[in-house]
Amino acid sequence: MRPLTEEETKTFFEKLAKYIGSNIKHLIDRPDETYCFRLHKDRVYYVSESLMRKATSIGRDNLKSLGVCFGKFTKTGKFRLHITCLDYLSQYAKYKMWIKPNGEMPYLYGNHVVKAHLGRITEDTPEHQGVVIYSMSDVPLGFGVTARSTADTRKLEPTAIIAFHQADIGEYLRDEDTLF
CATH class of the missing domain: 2.30.130.10 (PUA domain)
Structure with missing residues (x-):
C-alpha cells in the first residue's frame, strides 16, 4: 500500500472529476477525520489515515483490501472506476x-x-x-x-x-x- 504517484493522481482525479467535478475536495477535506487515497495491487482505495496506520502491521501479501475501492489502473495506465465507489459518486455528483x-x-x-x-x-x-x-x-x-x-x-x-x-x-x- 503506497501513496499515488503524481501521474497516477492526475489520471485518477481527471476521471473522478468527470463525475463529481470540484467536489473532490469534499472527499479529502472532511470535518470528521482525515482521508486519503492509497494504491494497493493496481487498485485505488479511499481510507481514513487512522485505519491506514493500523493496516501497516499487515503484510502486503496478506492484505486483501482496505477502505473503499474506487477503481483500478489498467495495464495501459488508464483508470477505471468500480461500482464500489457509487455511494461517494452519488453523494457529490454534478x-x-x-x-x-x-x-x-x-x-x-x-x-x-x-x-x-x-x-x-x-x-x-x-x-x-x-x-x-x-x-x-x-x-x-x-x-x-x-x-x-x-x-x-x-x-x-x-x-x-x-x-x-x-x-x-x-x-x-x-x-x-x-x-x-
Missing part, C-alpha cells in the same frame, strides 16, 4: 439522470440507457459528461457517460441511446470474483 421503473432492469443487466427509459435529467448536462443514474425513487443504480446533451435529448426518438453504461449495482453479482 449531473444526475433518473430512469423509469421499466428501464431499471435493462440497465442493471448492463445495457445503455435509451430515451424511452429516461424519467428526468439534470438541466444543462453536456455531452460526454459523467452522470450518476438513479431510479425514480432516488436509489443510485450506477453511473455512465451521456451520449447527448440535455437539449439534444429532447429531439431524439425513443430508441436512441442517451447514456452509455459504465457500471451498475448488478455488477456485485455478475463480477463478484473480480471486484476485489
Whole structure:
C-alpha cells in the first residue's frame, strides 16, 4: 500500500472529476477525520489515515483490501472506476439522470440507457459528461457517460441511446470474483 504517484493522481482525479467535478475536495477535506487515497495491487482505495496506520502491521501479501475501492489502473495506465465507489459518486455528483421503473432492469443487466427509459435529467448536462443514474425513487443504480446533451435529448426518438453504461449495482453479482 503506497501513496499515488503524481501521474497516477492526475489520471485518477481527471476521471473522478468527470463525475463529481470540484467536489473532490469534499472527499479529502472532511470535518470528521482525515482521508486519503492509497494504491494497493493496481487498485485505488479511499481510507481514513487512522485505519491506514493500523493496516501497516499487515503484510502486503496478506492484505486483501482496505477502505473503499474506487477503481483500478489498467495495464495501459488508464483508470477505471468500480461500482464500489457509487455511494461517494452519488453523494457529490454534478449531473444526475433518473430512469423509469421499466428501464431499471435493462440497465442493471448492463445495457445503455435509451430515451424511452429516461424519467428526468439534470438541466444543462453536456455531452460526454459523467452522470450518476438513479431510479425514480432516488436509489443510485450506477453511473455512465451521456451520449447527448440535455437539449439534444429532447429531439431524439425513443430508441436512441442517451447514456452509455459504465457500471451498475448488478455488477456485485455478475463480477463478484473480480471486484476485489
